[in-house]
Amino acid sequence: MSMTTMDQAATEQAGADRLDADHSSADTTSPKMSNGEPSTTIEHTFKILVTGPFAAGKTSLIQSVSQTDVVSTDVLTSGDESEVKGETTVAMDFGTYQLPDEAIRLLLFGTPGQPRFRFMTNILKGDVDVVAFVINAEARETHAAAGVELRSLLSDLRVPAVIAVNRCDDHEQAQRIARSLGALAGEAVIPCQLVDESSGREVIVEILLTLLDSLEEMSSESRDHDPAEVG
Ligand SMILES: Nc1nc2c(ncn2[C@@H]2O[C@H](COP(=O)(O)OP(=O)(O)OP(=O)(O)O)[C@@H](O)[C@H]2O)c(=O)[nH]1
Ligand SMILES: [Mg+2]
Numbered sequence: 001m002s003m004t005t006m007d008q009a010a011t012e013q014a015g016a017d018r019l020d021a022d023h024s025s026a027d028t029t030s031p032k033m034s035n036g037e038p039s040t041t042i043e044h045t046f047k048i049l050v051t052g053p054f055a056a057g058k059t060s061l062i063q064s065v066s067q068t069d070v071v072s073t074d075v076l077t078s079g080d081e082s083e084v085k086g087e088t089t090v091a092m093d094f095g096t097y098q099l100p101d102e103a104i105r106l107l108l109f110g111t112p113g114q115p116r117f118r119f120m121t122n123i124l125k126g127d128v129d130v131v132a133f134v135i136n137a138e139a140r141e142t143h144a145a146a147g148v149e150l151r152s153l154l155s156d157l158r159v160p161a162v163i164a165v166n167r168c169d170d171h172e173q174a175q176r177i178a179r180s181l182g183a184l185a186g187e188a189v190i191p192c193q194l195v196d197e198s199s200g201r202e203v204i205v206e207i208l209l210t211l212l213d214s215l216e217e218m219s220s221e222s223r224d225h226d227p228a229e230v231g
Contacts, residue, residue: 043103046211049125050093051153052134053142054113055084057166057194059093061134062110064200066095081114088112091120097204106207108132125153130207130214131161134194137168137177147181160214162188162206169193 050058063070073091081088093110109128111121133150136142154161163183165174174191183189190206192199 045105045107046129047127048106048108048130048132048207049121049128049157050108050110050132050134051121051149052113052164053136053139053146053149054081054088055139056113056134056136056142056146057164057192058110058113058134059089060166060194061132061164061192061200061203062093062095062108064194064197065097065204066108067098068096070095088114090117092124099208104208106204121153125157128157128159130159130210131157132164132203132207133161133181134164134166135177135181137165137173137191143177143180151182160187160210162190162203162210164194164203164206165189165191166194 050061052058059070059072059074063072071092071094072089073093074087074089076082077085077088089110089112091112093108095108095110096105097108098105109124111117111124131153133146133153135146150161150163161183163174163178163181165177168174168177168191171189171191174189178187178189188206188210190203192203194200194203
């Protein structure tokens, strides 16, 4: 999918309006400016877990879209990993994304990729609203283990996922790779180039749409189970 900036802004706005209408359990905080005046009120905060294999592009995604300074824990690599890249995340990345003039904020928590740091994923995955699973289309040797990890994580968390197929421009190829990981038909798949900010924003749009679908589903389930609505 390729969107112009205006398309993205319109999609973000439409998603924001619908999210505002749908998300009833608001987390309300009112940050104050230094003069004591209230600044933008954050009413809806969603936690996004950005995960996937080593060197897939998780840190790149958060760095490309975060509107606040990214908290990063990358350190120099050694051994075989230094053949792949110079630095690697050893604990977490943290960034934020807030819709312009909207009271909706995403908190983006990035995990390390190596199995030896899985304990960090286990710490970070609590209360997640959406999993953004990043996979490098070109690193085929990582796909089998990534598929096992993806299905295990989603069966544990039971939240929706967006599969971001990095270093990929082709929607069909992205779909094929996602299916080979075991992604389900309803799960969102997006090809991307995560060193590019506008591509990162397309992943954010997909996350917002996925949140919206999930909130609509929860709201219709609760209506179905509300005896007051049975007529
Ligand atoms: N050419 C190209 N390089 C990319 C792209 N996305 C990421 N990279 C590069 O791929 C490498 C890995 O990216 P990171 O964002 O550090 O990956 P990561 O998943 O956070 O890696 P770990 O934390 O070590 O697991 C970096 O050198 C990036 O600059 C892309 O879209 N195109
Ligand atoms: Mg990283």
